[in-house]
Amino acid sequence: MPFGIGSKNTVHAVDNASPQSTSESQLAALTQTAQAQDPIAPSDIVPIVRDIKSEPPKSWKDNIASNPLLTAGVGVVGFTASLAVARKSIMFLADAVKRHYLIKLEIPIRDQSYAWFLQWIHQHQRNLAQANRGGIAQADAPHVSPFTSPIKYLFTRYTPRTHYLSVATTLSQHENGSISTSFALLPGIGNHIFRYKNAFIRMERTRELKNLDPQGIPWETISLTTLYAHRNIFTELLSAAQEQALKSQEGKTTIYTSWMTEWRAFGQPKTKRPLSSVILDQGIKEKIVEDINDFLGSGKWYQDRGIPYRRGYLLYGPPGSGKSSFIKALAGDLNYDICLVNLSERGLTDDRLNHLLSNMPTRSIALLEDVDAAFNNRKQKNEEGYSGANVTFSGLLNALDGVASSEERILFLTTNYKEKLDEALVRPGRVDMAVEIGLATEWQVERMFQRFYGDDEGELEPERKERVNELCREFIEVLRASGAFEGEGKSGISTAELQGLFVYHKHSPEDVVATAKAMVQAKQSN
Numbered sequence: 007m008p009f010g011i012g013s014k015n016t017v018h019a020v021d022n023a024s025p026q027s028t029s030e031s032q033l034a035a036l037t038q039t040a041q042a043q044d045p046i047a048p049s050d051i052v053p054i055v056r057d058i059k060s061e062p063p064k065s066w067k068d069n070i071a072s073n074p075l076l077t078a079g080v081g082v083v084g085f086t087a088s089l090a091v092a093r094k095s096i097m098f099l100a101d102a103v104k105r106h107y108l109i110k111l112e113i114p115i116r117d118q119s120y121a122w123f124l125q126w127i128h129q130h131q132r133n134l135a136q137a138n139r140g141g142i143a144q145a146d147a148p149h150v151s152p153f154t155s156p157i158k159y160l161f162t163r164y165t166p167r168t169h170y171l172s173v174a175t176t177l178s179q180h181e182n183g184s185i186s187t188s189f190a191l192l193p194g195i196g197n198h199i200f201r202y203k204n205a206f207i208r209m210e211r212t213r214e215l216k217n218l219d220p221q222g223i224p225w226e227t228i229s230l231t232t233l234y235a236h237r238n239i240f241t242e243l244l245s246a247a248q249e250q251a252l253k254s255q256e257g258k259t260t261i262y263t264s265w266m267t268e269w270r271a272f273g274q275p276k277t278k279r280p281l282s283s284v285i286l287d288q289g290i291k292e293k294i295v296e297d298i299n300d301f302l303g304s305g306k307w308y309q310d311r312g313i314p315y316r317r318g319y320l321l322y323g324p325p326g327s328g329k330s331s332f333i334k335a336l337a338g339d340l341n342y343d344i345c346l347v348n349l350s351e352r353g354l355t356d357d358r359l360n361h362l363l364s365n366m367p368t369r370s371i372a373l374l375e376d377v378d379a380a381f382n383n384r385k386q387k388n389e390e391g392y393s394g395a396n397v398t399f400s401g402l403l404n405a406l407d408g409v410a411s412s413e414e415r416i417l418f419l420t421t422n423y424k425e426k427l428d429e430a431l432v433r434p435g436r437v438d439m440a441v442e443i444g445l446a447t448e449w450q451v452e453r454m455f456q457r458f459y460g461d462d463e464g465e466l467e468p469e470r471k472e473r474v475n476e477l478c479r480e481f482i483e484v485l486r487a488s489g490a491f492e493g494e495g496k497s498g499i500s501t502a503e504l505q506g507l508f509v510y511h512k513h514s515p516e517d518v519v520a521t522a523k524a525m526v527q528a529k530q531s532n
């Protein structure tokens with residue numbers, strides 16, 4: 007037992023001895039004292055004394071180092087600190103990599119590309135999956151041989167899957183008026199990886215539930231991230247998305263309505279209505295179409311003369327005479343879209359109207375329906391401003407004048423009551439051409455009858471064809487006898503009413519004539 011040697015005093019003396027005072031002689035004296043008190047051989051003591059002699063007295067650092075609790079604490083703190091440093095370094099590195107080697111593109115929901123991209127990615131993923139299933143080379147990926155470059159080949163075959171989907175339901179209207187529904191499964195909110203032309207792209211779709219538009223639709227953003235080396239892929243991808251969107255809208259007219267200060271597509275694009283299906287009185291359609299084509303071809307002429315490049319049309323006439331139908335068919339014929347303005351819309355201010363009319367999507371016609379309603383209100387209020395709406399009369403005139411813009415602007419106004427319109431509105435520059443679209447004339451009745459029952463397709467037997475012509479003449483005769491074409495040569499029947507009659511008896515022109523006769527008789531006996 008090494009610490010059993012010597013008395014407590016002895017050990018105490020050794021402990022308290024300062025390094026400077028512990029000399030050889032003191033040690034010898036101590037050894038002797040110990041021998042005298044304890045009969046242990048000197049040989050046993052020497053190593054211990056030697057230990058004491060060689061061990062330097064402990065400094066505060068040594069004390070800390072020898073304290074197991076403290077060292078454990080320091081270890082934990084050190085470990086945590088190193089972890090934090092490592093984390094920071096990784097983050098810094100990741101950030102540096104992101105900045106130098108990655109590129110990010112943001113597409114906000116209000117950008118046109120947003121809808122285009124979602125439509126495109128749906129089709130793109132479907133194409134990739136189909137190509138992989140069928141082992142077919144993908145159209146947008148360069149051909150890679152599995153023998154010469156196996157790794158590259160595997161990459162081109164790998165299609166990351168999307169696990170979070172959202173559904174987009176599309177209602178499409180066919181030419182015959184029927185509506186069909188289709189569903190598209192789009193990448194939902196969250197992160198997705200997809201491949202385009204051998205570049206892997208990370209897509210993040212986020213939705214801010216706190217940020218809603220007036221229609222209650224949350225704000226959304228799509229962020230695309232890829233390697234900096236593939237930066238050009240974004241332009242290619244967006245061009246492909248745009249091309250696909252335009253292709254899907256071919257043969258269709260988009261109707262835009264105002265949404266705050268911008269235009270938003272209202273529902274799905276509508277199938278174009280053929281211009282030939284709208285039957286206006288003789289020469290009217292041709293007159294408007296010729297004028298608008300002339301306008302569209304005279305951009306330079308307007309520019310050279312410093313005249314604002316815009317043209318306004320007013321179509322007036324009774325309800326159901328085909329004003330709105332004609333404008334929509336005309337837009338389709340010109341390959342234009344329609345921006346619909348509702349002057350009675352709540353919250354539509356002068357500034358907003360002005361802004362909207364000055365910032366229409368390209369290739370679109372502005373359509374202000376029932377513009378007289380605004381004037382009615384103005385008269386009732388007998389002041390500058392319509393009741394129920396915030397647009398003032400002068401605001402409307404200013405908006406129609408618009409800012410001097412080199413961009414073309416085609417404006418159509420419609421009304422049932424031209425006489426209620428203010429002179430200021432229909433002055434040239436605001437309305438350059440006012441056309442009456444009246445009740446059906448003999449000419450229109452005949453065209454409409456033939457369009458419904460005639461031989462447009464060349465399928466009728468000659469006898470049947472002759473019979474239809476006969477019925478058509480009889481129908482016109484009945485209307486004429488009823489005094490319908492008297493006065494200004496109007497039948498007193500609107501084209502919408504005619505259409506209703508023909509649709510009701512769609513397979514029997516005989517029934518149409520019989521119904522007309524019955525109606526006239528009933529009218530005369532009253």
Ligand SMILES: Nc1ncnc2c1ncn2[C@@H]1O[C@H](COP(=O)(O)OP(=O)(O)OP(=O)(O)O)[C@@H](O)[C@H]1O
Nearest residue numbers: 283284285286324325326327328329330331501502
């Ligand atoms: N001239 C026409 N040729 C073919 N169809 C017509 C014609 N006029 C009306 N129609 C048919 O009648 C319906 C109503 O027509 P439309 O909405 O174009 O009339 P409108 O003149 O705009 O009426 P309103 O003044 O009430 O707005 C449409 O379904 C349209 O197909």
Ligand SMILES: [Mg+2]
Nearest residue numbers: 329330331420
């Ligand atoms: Mg209308």
